[in-house]
Amino acid sequence: MSYGLKRYKTSQANTASREDLLILLYEGAIRFLERAIKEKDAKRLSEHKMYLRRGMAIVAELQATLDFQKGGDLAIQLFELYGYMMDRLTEANIKQDMEQIKIVIKNLGILLEGWREAVKQVQGQAAMAPPPPVGAARRLAGGAY
Structure with missing residues (x-):
């Protein structure tokens, strides 16, 4: 990989949202395993x-960073699926x-497509959400601007 491309990818990872970073991890794991x-x-x-080993490291990282308090049953299911993947690898x-x-x-690949779709839906909902009323912003700010 050229120096410029490596710097670009590092910058992309450092500035990515959590959702984009998750997608980058899936893409990286797939790319390494195909290679x-x-x-x-x-x-x-x-x-x-x-x-x-690189592909395995990404799957292990995906498993290790699951948030069971926020993720609930989905996090448990993903933990088990990542464990299955590690066993296969x-x-x-x-x-x-x-x-x-x-x-x-x-x-x-199935998980990647699911996450891509989920991110699109969340971003679409955020874009369609109406802005809060002006009075609500003042109340949240303690009445002062």
Whole structure:
């Protein structure tokens, strides 16, 4: 990756909203896991392992950063799904079974599309929401401007 592209991607990640960062993580995990398969097919095993580890690290981070208080049942379900993915990736690593990686890529893709749609809906609702009445802003500000 060129120096300029690397700086751009770092800047993109540093300035992204939480929603955009989540989508970037999913995209990165998918990209790394797809690359792991390509490297294995090309018999470049050290590169294969490196990309597999990177994909696993992202899935582990997604699992570790779940907020069970805010996320409730959804967070629990995602925790279990990420655990399943980690099991599949561990098996792929031990048995050199690329089908296990493909299963994880498929699941990540489904989640990615779901999150993209959810973000669109939330952003659409925020854009359509009417502004608060002027009096409400004054009350929230303690009556002073």
